[in-house]
Amino acid sequence: MPDTGIGMLAPLLGSDRVARTVDAVAWLTALIDVEVALSHAAAAHGLVDAAAVAHVERAAAALRADLDPAVLAGEAVEGGNPVIPLARRLRAAAGPGAPAVHPGATSQDVMDTALVLLVRTAADVIGDDLAACADAAAALAAAHRDTPAIARTLGQQALPTTFGLVAAGWCAGLDRARVQLGSVVAALPVQFGGSAGTLAASYPHGPAVADALADRLGLPRQDVPWHTERTRIGELAAALGVAAGACAKVATDVVLLSATEVGEVAEAAPGDSSSMPHKRNPIAAITARASARRAPGLVATLLAASDHEHQRAAGPWHAEWPALTDLLLATGGAAARLRVSLVGLGVHPGAMARNLALTSPDPAPSHAGDLVDRVLARRP
Structure with a gap:
């Protein structure tokens, strides 16, 4: 259970705040919290001595x-x-309370439930950054509802638009990704099934103990144990990947619009160069893209690991832990760095007018402003 993060690169790639929610201390705390909650749940139904x-x-x-x-x-x-040695240590430290440690559970029950707790905490951080990104995009959309700009398709100038509509598109994607991620995370339930997913060791109170464990931890109740039914992990991976993609789209636009010969936007605190003093690099957007680029491979790893065999997987389950942790870091990093990029983003209408005049000196009327209004009115 090594510490997570990527050392000195974590702040650069925006993953430092999420890293604290899934590091080794956070894992240990979550595992212990689940074990204590399980002891209480089992005692509430007479499975162990209160x-x-x-x-x-x-x-x-x-x-x-x-x-x-x-x-x-x-x-x-x-x-x-780590649950096996943790349960052993808890029993040794509990003395006469040892029979109340880990009652009716298997290691995966504790690991999966602790993972859900960690994901919820990490997702709160990611959601906060996504919301701030969307709010910043919404503010840009409102401020520049009618600011003329050129739309670009296939890398070339196309027809006139407004910068407000560009920003409204950013906002819509970020809001959609945030809501979807929140919905998936909120639905992640407790895991409690015992050695083979039958609750045999908790008979005749197994379902009641599972529900009590969920209630005590503030998690949704399970329908059946999901030891090897991993669609929830796949849905989580997809939602995190989509959120990373939503950030990457915006960051890519900011990088392109910041190019010297385009000059339509500029970050509030651009990066410099070690050898070229004239450079004003959109470094927050650049590092947001870097973090987001890591997400698709991690999503693929988690989807590939969905083939858990029989009632306990030999390998695919273990592969989930580092992949999901890294995916939380990648998505969290993308959202955190994009937040820095968008908050205080400088917009240059003069440059937009100059570039627009290259191919569209007399913009025709469009519904750009109406579409901006629609996006802002329908925000969640």
Whole structure:
């Protein structure tokens, strides 16, 4: 369970804020939180002695304070996941409360539920940045509803548009991606099925314990255990990939419109060059594109890993952890850096008029302003 992020490049690529939500400490905390919640849920239905849960709580608090995640990561190698050594440590620390640790569960129950908790936290950060990007695009759309500009198709000048409509298109895509990601994340349920997904070890209270665990953690209740039914992970991967793509589209436009010979927009704090003092690089948009470029391959990895065999996967499940973590970092980085790019983006109507005059000196009327109004009125 190594720490996540990419070291000194994390702030540059915008992934540092999301990295803190999925790092080794966050993983350890989430795993322990699930184990404690499970002990409470099992006690509520008589599966374990309620008095023993206090011992589990104390043991969990001690491990949160003292256990080095790197130590647990090393111990995870033998069994293939960190829940096995964590449960062993919890039982040892709980003393007489040991029977109330990990009742009726399998390692995947704890791992998957902890992953859902981490995804929700990371998605909150990503959603905040996406919302800020969309708000900035909306402000640009409103301010430049009627600012004439040239539309470009296949890399060439096409017909007149307005910069407001360009920005409204950015806003619509970002809003759509944010809402879809939020919907997918909100639907991710608890995981609790026991060793073979039958809840046998919790009989006759298995479904009730699963529901109590979900309620205690603030997660949706499951219908059936989803140990090897991974459509939810595929939907999450797709939503994150789409969000990264929405950011990449806007960032690409900003990079192109910032070119010296175009000059229609400029970032508030452009980057410089180590050897060319005249350069004003749109570095936030550039690094947003860089982060977003990593997303498609990670989405493909997660979709390829959806073939979990039988009732517990030997490899595909394990492949999800780093791929999904990296995808959260990539999408989060794209949104964070695009936010920097769009907030305070400078718009140059004079340059737009100059470029427009190259092929369309007398723009004909269009519905550009009406379309801007429609986008802004229908924002979620």
